[in-house]
Amino acid sequence: AQSVTQLDSQVPVFEEAPVELRCNYSSSVSVYLFWYVQYPNQGLQLLLKYLSGSTLVKGINGFEAEFNKSQTSFHLRKPSVHISDTAEYFCAVSDFQGAQKLVFGQGTRLTINP
Amino acid sequence: DAGVIQSPRHEVTEMGQEVTLRCKPISGHDYLFWYRQTMMRGLELLIYFNNNVPIDDSGMPEDRFSAKMPNASFSTLKIQPSEPRDSAVYFCASSWGQVGQPQHFGDGTRLSIL
Numbered sequence: 001a002q003s004v005t006q007l008d009s010q011v012p013v014f015e016e017a018p019v020e021l022r023c024n025y026s027s028s029v030s031v032y033l034f035w036y037v038q039y040p041n042q043g044l045q046l047l048l049k050y051l052s053g054s055t056l057v058k059g060i061n062g063f064e065a066e067f068n069k070s071q072t073s074f075h076l077r078k079p080s081v082h083i084s085d086t087a088e089y090f091c092a093v094s095d096f097q098g099a100q101k102l103v104f105g106q107g108t109r110l111t112i113n114p
Numbered sequence: 115d116a117g118v119i120q121s122p123r124h125e126v127t128e129m130g131q132e133v134t135l136r137c138k139p140i141s142g143h144d145y146l147f148w149y150r151q152t153m154m155r156g157l158e159l160l161i162y163f164n165n166n167v168p169i170d171d172s173g174m175p176e177d178r179f180s181a182k183m184p185n186a187s188f189s190t191l192k193i194q195p196s197e198p199r200d201s202a203v204y205f206c207a208s209s210w211g212q213v214g215q216p217q218h219f220g221d222g223t224r225l226s227i228l
Contacts, residue, residue, distance in 0.1 A: 032213070032214055034216065041221070041222075042221055042222075043205055043207070043219030043220050043221050043222055044157075044205070044207075044217075044219045045219070046216040046217075049214060049216060051214040090157065100145045100209060100215075100217075101159065101162065101170065102159070102217060104156065104157045105156075106156045107156060
């Protein structure tokens, strides 16, 4: 079975500063990896996904993530954040066999201060 | 295009009452998922369907919870009898059944059991 650990429950940063949200996963088989964002009172939206190929994946809103198989990590980064990036971010994993079933991390609340 | 539609958006009811949550998936999607989100437990997968057939209901907390998908465009999650600990935000999501396809979430139903 897979599991996902998001190492920070809350991350406060100043506007225009860089940010990294950390995600580690555990799985005995090859996996697909996802980052979702949840704005207040809304459902989750896909930011980006890693299926195969290049380990650096670019998503919407200027976010990117890097898959590191040896460290079983999939950290999310943005070089310069905006107030509108304030939201909760979820890392998720699925394996090749149950490809439609996702296991989510506990989420990281990103707060952007002016 | 219409996204995943959930109703009602908010539900407040008294303990012991029956609660029915509704979901209309995106047209053409063949997977449907029900999740529950709370502060304490995060995002939990309750059950998911493929082509209207329940595939995995291991996340359903107890017999008071039931879910149906009578056709490709409609699903219900029912709680009977409801208890205060069922208070949460319930999300429905749908997806294509192909490798790496993201899940599309509705805006959720905020359920409060008094």
